Amino acid sequence: MTTSQNPAAPEVKEEYFLDVPTGVEAETEDEDIPEIERPWNPEQIRVNTKQFSLRNVLDMIDDVSLELAPDFQRGRVWKHVQKSRLIESVLLQIPLPAFYFAEDADGFMRVVDGLQRLSTIHDFVRGGDEKGFALKGLEYLQGTVEGKRFDDLPAPWKRRINNAQIMTHVIDPTTPPDVMYDIFKRINTGGTPLNAQEIRHCMSRDRSRSILKAMTSTGAFNDATNGLGGHTRMNDREMALRFAAFWLHGAEGYAEFGSMDAFLQRTTTMLDDPNAVDDSVVGSLEKSFQRAMENSWIVFGDQAFRKWPQGVESGKYPINRALFEAWAITLCDFEPRDLARRATAIVAKARALMAIDYRYLDAITSSTGDTRRVMYRFEATAEAAEAGR
Incomplete structure (x- = not known):
């Protein structure tokens, strides 16, 4: 030696x-190391685009046909104002960025991109761990829905949330796991990437x-x-x-x-x-x-x-x-x-x-x-x- x-x-x-320090040393890699070490066959990459209403997606979460990665603390760290402004965006009918789901052979799906957004919407509409939260720190709807929980909203506002359409890209179960993982690494560019x-x-x-x-x-x-x-x-x-x-x-x-x-x-x-x-x-x-x-x-x-x-x-x-x-x-x-x-x-x-x-x-x-x-x-x-x- x-x-x-x-x-x-x-x-x-x-x-x-x-x-906040995590207690773990940061790993550094050489920048010239290629992200993919072997080329994938493009025919193995199967991603289908589907449109769902938020009501449909929330029902899927409740009946456990769509999984929000249980025991995943990292996905629920948004501050109250961040959560409230996401709900405000839905109420303003601003289209949300696309979501990515991974589907298995039994039709079961798990969220691989958009976990924080769906967790927030589910918490607000269906209660979740927080029993619903009151909207706070809004930018445009302060005089209309500030301080209200979902159950406090007038029926038209509730319908606006439930009927909102979201675009989802569903990774087909025939896609090999290694390819699926690499797809997600490539599209994982949100506010705080996983x-x-x-x-x-x-x-x-x-x-x-x-x-x-x-x-x-x-x-x-x-x-x-x-x-x-x-x-x-x-x-x-x-x-x-x-x-x-x-x-x-x-x-x-x-x-x-x-x-x-x-x-x-x-x-x-x-x-x-x-x-x-x-x-x-x-x-x-x-x-x-x-x-x-x-x-x-x-x-x-x-x-x-x-x-x-x-x-x-x-x-x-x-x-x-x-x-x-x-x-x-x-x-x-x-x-x-x-x-x-x-x-x-x-x-x-x-x-x-x-x-x-x-x-x-x-x-x-x-x-x-x-x-x-x-x-x-x-x-x-x-x-x-x-x-x-």
Whole structure:
């Protein structure tokens, strides 16, 4: 393993959402990496355009034939005034931007673009979690409907909302999942675009969601990540998914995919399919993840999965995804007593890697999905975990 002297502390940028730090380090990728690594057959892309009334769409949500991605906190973070002005736009008969739905073979649909807008309209008209909300901060209808809830509106205004027509693009179920995911990445350009895991969550089924939620709802996970469970932008679920992907395929299997997006999307599809990953395998996966979290805490304490190079003796950097996947996979098979005995030596080796090995630091900082960098950080991490033997 080649090393170079680098006494300076690494530059670390934390992700922010709505001006609040997320506790997770931002990943940077080279701009010249193509978004699509292999061309899709255009004949595989099937998107149909349909028109629905809002009443029809709200009925579909209520009878669960259209899913608003349950357990998705990120979709309901609009401020009261933002919600009210969306309703005002509908009342003013201003056409809403098109929505995207993904349909499965049984005719069940899930919202993949427009989640915030439909959640807001459903909350206002049908009650939702907020039991309906009063309109506030309107620009044009202050003297007409300001302060009113849906039930307070005159009948003509209610009809105007219920009869409003929306344009939807429905992704056909015959479209391959990888193509469907890429379509959504391309059209995901709204006010606050979803991140990759939020997209996967919207497009996945309940099985994978439940697995990832169970993995990140344990005390061991929250101890090792300083309470990251229930993360606003689903970074906790992404980390569990990364663990599942490398646990199922191995670091060597990553080369087959060539990009982290493709790797994680394929793993999501597998977790959704009990024929691909049956319940007994899921049980083993969850136990391995639990062991990985417990062992990471034994070795690193509250510095687990964070950059912590030699020479940096105070404070904590945000959690680093690349360190998470490498150390979690590496430590999941060790005996806790063995790690406790060697923890000081392992920590010293790990910190040396982040202080003097430029190649390792690059592998956990930028273009972290590059196959060579993935392989190197797993190799170097595995070697560090043997320290003190």
